[in-house]
Amino acid sequence: MAQFTLVSGSVGLITLQNPPVNALSAATRQGIVDMMNKALNDPEVKSVVVCGQNRIFCGGADIKEFGTKISGPPLIPTIHTIEATNKPVVAAIEGSALGGGLELALGCHYRIAHSKARLGLPEVTLGLLPAIGGSQRLPRLIGVPAAIELITTGRHITAAEALQLGLVDHVTRSSTVDEAIKFAQSVEGKSLDSRRISNYPCPHLPDLDAVFEGVMQEVRQKAHGAIAPIACVQAVRAAATLPYLEGMEIERQLMETLFTSSQARALQYTFFAQRAVSRWSMPSGARWDTSMPKPVHKAAVIGLGTMGRGITVALAQAGLSVVAVETQEKQLKEAKLVVSGILERAAQRRGMAPTLAKITYSHDIRAVADVDLVIEAVFEDEALKEKVFQQLSAVCKPGTFLCTNTSSLDVDHLASLTHNPELVVGMHFFAPAHVMKLLEVVYGSKSSPEALATVMQLGKRMGKVSVAVGNCWGFVGNRMLKPYMEQAFYLLEEGATPELVDQALVEFGFPMGVFRMSDLSGTDVYWKIRKEAEPVGASGQEARVRKGLRYSPLGDLLCEQGRFGQKTGQGWYQYDKPGSRVARPDPWVHNFLEEYRARHGLVARRIDHAEVLERCLYSLINEGFRILEEGIAAGPEDIDMIYVFGYGWPKHRGGPMFYASMVGLAKILERLEHYHRAHPDVPFMQPCSLLRKLVTCGSPPVHKWKDVIKKIHSQL
Numbered sequence: 023m024a025q026f027t028l029v030s031g032s033v034g035l036i037t038l039q040n041p042p043v044n045a046l047s048a049a050t051r052q053g054i055v056d057m058m059n060k061a062l063n064d065p066e067v068k069s070v071v072v073c074g075q076n077r078i079f080c081g082g083a084d085i086k087e088f089g090t091k092i093s094g095p096p097l098i099p100t101i102h103t104i105e106a107t108n109k110p111v112v113a114a115i116e117g118s119a120l121g122g123g124l125e126l127a128l129g130c131h132y133r134i135a136h137s138k139a140r141l142g143l144p145e146v147t148l149g150l151l152p153a154i155g156g157s158q159r160l161p162r163l164i165g166v167p168a169a170i171e172l173i174t175t176g177r178h179i180t181a182a183e184a185l186q187l188g189l190v191d192h193v194t195r196s197s198t199v200d201e202a203i204k205f206a207q208s209v210e211g212k213s214l215d216s217r218r219i220s221n222y223p224c225p226h227l228p229d230l231d232a233v234f235e236g237v238m239q240e241v242r243q244k245a246h247g248a249i250a251p252i253a254c255v256q257a258v259r260a261a262a263t264l265p266y267l268e269g270m271e272i273e274r275q276l277m278e279t280l281f282t283s284s285q286a287r288a289l290q291y292t293f294f295a296q297r298a299v300s301r302w303s304m305p306s307g308a309r310w311d312t313s314m315p316k317p318v319h320k321a322a323v324i325g326l327g328t329m330g331r332g333i334t335v336a337l338a339q340a341g342l343s344v345v346a347v348e349t350q351e352k353q354l355k356e357a358k359l360v361v362s363g364i365l366e367r368a369a370q371r372r373g374m375a376p377t378l379a380k381i382t383y384s385h386d387i388r389a390v391a392d393v394d395l396v397i398e399a400v401f402e403d404e405a406l407k408e409k410v411f412q413q414l415s416a417v418c419k420p421g422t423f424l425c426t427n428t429s430s431l432d433v434d435h436l437a438s439l440t441h442n443p444e445l446v447v448g449m450h451f452f453a454p455a456h457v458m459k460l461l462e463v464v465y466g467s468k469s470s471p472e473a474l475a476t477v478m479q480l481g482k483r484m485g486k487v488s489v490a491v492g493n494c495w496g497f498v499g500n501r502m503l504k505p506y507m508e509q510a511f512y513l514l515e516e517g518a519t520p521e522l523v524d525q526a527l528v529e530f531g532f533p534m535g536v537f538r539m540s541d542l543s544g545t546d547v548y549w550k551i552r553k554e555a556e557p558v559g560a561s562g563q564e565a566r567v568r569k570g571l572r573y574s575p576l577g578d579l580l581c582e583q584g585r586f587g588q589k590t591g592q593g594w595y596q597y598d599k600p601g602s603r604v605a606r607p608d609p610w611v612h613n614f615l616e617e618y619r620a621r622h623g624l625v626a627r628r629i630d631h632a633e634v635l636e637r638c639l640y641s642l643i644n645e646g647f648r649i650l651e652e653g654i655a656a657g658p659e660d661i662d663m664i665y666v667f668g669y670g671w672p673k674h675r676g677g678p679m680f681y682a683s684m685v686g687l688a689k690i691l692e693r694l695e696h697y698h699r700a701h702p703d704v705p706f707m708q709p710c711s712l713l714r715k716l717v718t719c720g721s722p723p724v725h726k727w728k729d730v731i732k733k734i735h736s737q738l
């Protein structure tokens with residue numbers, strides 16, 4: 023797990039060997055301890071270079087070990103030994119030096135990095151803090167403000183930025199290990215007094231208290247309830263105010279609390295779930311590792327509204343040639359300006375040339391004749407999309423994949439209008455499409471494994487977290503959102519205000535509540551969808567029972583007043599002017615709700631945050647279980663990543679299905695039964711049979727649910 027070689031006569035080369043990322047597993051830590059002892063005790067060795075096998079220094083602690091009983095030696099004493107020795111120790115950083123890997127490098131006397139290397143302390147993203155001395159050494163080396171920023175965001179930085187910050191001593195474009203060996207020899211026998219970071223005083227900051235107060239406020243606001251960023255600030259404060267060893271003790275205590283927290287478990291689950299969703303499977307048995315994607319060099323986007331523009335940007339930034347088609351001249355002109363502007367600003371930020379030449383614009387759909395893949399992003403209108411699919415099927419070269427960005431239409435139906443339904447796949451982007459990480463990839467009943475593999479690979483190229491799901495109304499994300507939003511409306515009927523519901527959800531960790539979100543995206547978006555799905559019928563606009571089930575017309579009544587949210591300056595909240603982002607509670611809405619309740623003989627009651635969360639979240643989770651039972655999502659990780667990366671579900675709660683497992687499935691079942699007894703006309707509250715089955719099986723942990731689902735399916 024670590025190898026020692028004597029090179030150039032006097033340099034002990036220690037190579038970490040734990041593929042794929044040389045993570046610091048128990049065996050690797052043992053290897054480092056043993057090989058370092060060997061090097062430091064060998065009189066022939068005058069200097070040491072530490073590097074990683076396969077051009078990657080070290081990806082940090084072995085995350086798989088977290089949550090298990092940790093064995094093997096701790097690294098802190100070894101890092102102290104390295105720092106204290108009189109033999110110069112040089113870290114040769116290639117690939118990544120992250121978390122414990124960078125902390126190991128910070129214990130070395132010198133750091134040499136390859137120009138393509140990435141460095142960072144991403145522990146916070148796993149619910150932890152850099153607790154192998156990183157929180158104490160980094161501020162001493164690069165100063166408090168820069169250290170706080172790096173530690174609280176977990177951002178990976180380039181070697182160039184690391185050099186600028188003083189985190190590394192030298193950056194090379196040639197062989198990092200060879201340079202490190204040469205450098206180590208050049209400093210053999212020289213004093214290392216000025217190279218031991220733990221001896222450095224923390225660079226002075228005037229008005230330290232005010233600085234930390236400001237930082238804490240900012241970090242708290244961004245954390246949405248996550249505790250690790252707060253602990254990170256506390257640890258850096260200890261570095262800034264206490265001697266090194268006392269700071270180390272604070273670091274240890276803070277880590278002890280974080281290490282066993284449910285937030286750390288959720289974030290570590292998310293780390294692996296994000297990677298697991300790329301290993302997709304289809305109910306037919308087709309899988310990611312047995313299906314070959316086709317190369318996509320040239321793609322087209324049809325329709326250049328907000329979504330089409332974002333998709334065009336995402337494709338161009340992924341290095342593809344793009345044909346962007348919009349039939350309306352005015353919209354086409356405007357789109358060109360917007361897309362170019364986004365690409366230019368992004369290129370400027372990255373210090374690169376924009377990829378404008380990769381896009382050709384046309385108002386004629388025939389311009390897509392030679393592309394490998396088309397993404398249709400026209401207005402969400404069934405007849406329009408039907409026409410576009412028929413046209414595409416006629417004009418595209420044989421084998422072109424036809425994708426739709428629909429959020430609510432039937433992928434199978436669109437596929438049935440083409441000559442080759444096996445080439446049709448849904449690509450459900452989230453606005454803004456060039457920013458949002460999630461891509462729901464919807465395979466239809468006829469989609470070929472090759473088509474799915476191609477689209478999943480394209481999603482990866484665009485930097486998306488792509489999740490393959492089956493075809494059903496709303497796919498996974500929007501389907502689960504329906505019961506959540508319904509409950510929010512029912513809560514208003516029963517006595518809540520939009521502010522109360524939203525506050526409960528924000529305290530849970532969502533960046534914004536359901537009503538604020540609805541105002542942001544436009545209250546009319548779901549109104550249109552509802553009008554199609556739930557026609558008013560003979561009983562009238564205000565009817566609270568439709569097709570024998572409870573229905574709340576509150577959202578429809580609001581829209582009838584022209585209150586479409588932020589864009590009109592009025593929605594569930596009031597805004598200073600149309601487009602303003604500052605939402606204020608609106609007495610008009612409170613009055614509207616009171617009058618509505620009076621008209622329907624509803625008596626308002628006191629509703630607390632716990633009820634809001636149980637009803638909104640548990641009904642959403644219940645639908646998640648139905649989706650798993652039907653095989654629309656292959657596993658709970660798929661649902662969770664859709665919610666974390668597309669719907670603002672707080673990462674430190676792991677996603678709805680992981681959250682359910684943390685709350686306890688028996689409790690979720692009991693509360694759903696309770697609410698279903700109280701509201702028998704709300705089918706979303708009726709506990710799903712998979713949930714019952716899992717509870718009967720003793721509520722297995724989330725990674726075992728697939729086994730239970732498989733068993734259910736094999737019995738069908």
Ligand SMILES: CC/C=C\CC(=O)SCCNC(=O)CCNC(=O)[C@H](O)C(C)(C)COP(=O)(O)OP(=O)(O)OC[C@H]1O[C@@H](n2cnc3c(N)ncnc32)[C@H](O)[C@@H]1OP(=O)(O)O
Pocket residue numbers: 042043045081082083084085086118120121122123144145148150151152153154294297298
């Ligand atoms: C006591 C606490 C002490 C120290 C604290 C820490 O060090 S916490 C750990 C901090 N490190 C990280 O957060 C780094 C996590 N890894 C990454 O960011 C990326 O994996 C990395 C290193 C940039 C490489 O990215 P790449 O895209 O090339 O590969 P991928 O992410 O798909 O990873 C490949 C497989 O390696 C597994 N893996 C990666 N890092 C770790 C790790 N630290 N521990 C365990 N396993 C790790 C990853 O899951 C992939 O596995 P696979 O089975 O192929 O999905």
